[in-house]
Every structure is written in C-alpha cells, then in structure tokens.
Amino acid sequence: MAKIERLAHIGVHVRDMDRSLAFYRDVLGLQVTDDDSAHGMVFLSSRPEVEHHEVLLCGGRTVGEEELWLQQISFRCPTLEDVLEYYARFLEHGVRIEYTVTHGNAIGVYFFDPDGNRCEVYWPTGLKAKQGYLEALDFTRPAAELVEQVRLSVAEHGEDGYVDTRLLSGIDVGSEGS
Template identity: 50%
Template sequence: MGIVELGHTGLWVNDLDTMRDFYGRVLGLTVTDEDPEHGVVFFSSRPDYEHHEFVIMTGRTAPPGSLLAHQISWRLDGFDALLEYYQRFVAEGTPLQQIVTHGNAFGIYFFDPEGNRGEVYWPTGIEVSQPFRKTLNLDQDPQAILAEAQRLLEENGPAYQPATAGPPQP
C-alpha cells in the first residue's frame, strides 16, 4: 500500500490568533506558511524536512466541549525535552490531563486553548504490551523518575518482543 508515516493533520479552530500562539510559542512548532485572509496557519516541527505536519484553520462549528480528535501526539527527541515541556506547560498554565509511562514511552497529555487533547511523548525504546498506562510523577529528580517508571513496569506490565520489534526511529 505504500504508507510510511502520517504526513499532516489539522484542526478547525475558533480563535486563530490564540491557537497560533499556543502551537508556535508554547509547543514550539515553526510557522511555515499562513494566510490570515483565509484563516489558515501551517506548522512544522522539522521545517527543513516537512513543509507542514499540522494545520489550523478558522471555521470550527462544533460547540465547546465537543469531542472531535482523540489526540494529536508529538514525538520528542529525548527525556530532557519531556522535562522541559513539563516545565513549560506548568509555567504557561496549560491544562494537563495526565502524565504517564506507557512503558514504551513517557507522555504528557495536555489540552490546547480550545480543549483539543494533545500529547508530547518520548519513546523509551522498550517494547511493552499495550495498553499500559501508569501515572508518572515528573516533580522529582530525573533519576528518580526513571527508577519510578522501571518499578511501575516491573510491577504492572509484561514486556513483549515481537519478531519485528526494534528501537524507535528518529
């Protein structure tokens, strides 16, 4: 079939300026193109490689609180980035749903200014049967976080090794 990855996704929004600020300044995505007249902004986490991975456009018709997208997840390049996002979200007052270990990844689930759920996550490289979701406390020393995640995995989740398992790709 030829599909190798998700190219991009988008959201209909009410307040383009607020959402542009959140995804640009708070999440740190690069605006690669925009057309205020048509109410659209294109973002990329790697603009030298991909013109856009995420689009916002005015025209949302669903009332506040409607469930639309399940989540939009952004893979991080390291454990330190996860901790930096946690500090940024706390400083910005970004609503957090949960901070978890999935065994194969640590994730911070958050809500953008219009209530859409997002996630930033760091793949650990450990293969773990899913679903596996245990709350993780990021308000501690990094070594203590890693030890807590290991303990949660050992106590609650069997690892698996499928024939095609391998380390996460950058």
C-alpha cells in the same frame, strides 16, 4: 530549549470499531501492534519496529449529545529532558495539564491546546509494554528516578499491561504519582 522531533501518532474516535479496523488494517495496510479490547482501543503502525503506533482507534464516537472526533495528537521528543522542560513550560504558561504518565514504552505529559484538543508530548523509553498501559508519574522527581520507576513497573506489568483507573476516572493524581 525543548524540542519536538516529529508528529508521532494521532488517536481518533470511531463509530464502528470493526469497520474502522478493517479500513486501517486491510485497506491502508497498517499493522495491529496492540489491542486493548477492554478499553476499546486498537493500536496500528506502518513501521512497528520504529513506532509502536501511528494511529490509535478508540471506540465511542459520541458521548451524550457531543460527537468526538479527535482523541489526541501526540508529538515525540528526542529526550526525557525535553518532555520535562515542556511540562515546566506548560505550568509557566497556564496550560491545562491532564496528567503526567508512562505507557511503559513512553513517558509523557497530556495537555490541552487553547481549543480543548488533547495533545501529548512524549519520549520513548525503549521498553516493551503491552498497551493499554497507563501509570501516573510525578514529574517533580528527577529524570533518572522516573526512568527507574518505569523500568521497575514494566518489569512487573509489561507483559499484561497496566491501567491506573484513577486516571481514567478523572481523579487528579497530580504530582503524587502512583
């Protein structure tokens, strides 16, 4: 049965990035591990050698009339097979899936809980890739093929990061991958 190893990180929307960054970095003592200013994201960790980020700060606390707080809750799995099993379980139970992706340093599935909160289960690949890094993956493919696709992608884009804008635009790339 698929297993979650631990709560890994949360993402929060902030009103003032500079103020929030100063708090998490200077007051709490978290280290900035990546900064994707183009997409309004800063990644922080208390243990960067163990976990790339434990907190993700995202600009844009409000969208129209709606105030956003939670960006995501992420759970780390011990194996890729656990992530793939969760994906199958989500399909079986009608869980709304946002996308199946790699961040270069991880492979995961984003989904929504019954209250519409975005969540993620992921497996760390052990590869280093500048964040933000977001590329669609086809979870109907075997685990070994997914790992090889990610390895090749990181070899090409790991230094600079990569964002598949189709995913950010809400275009359903489904199981077509990238």
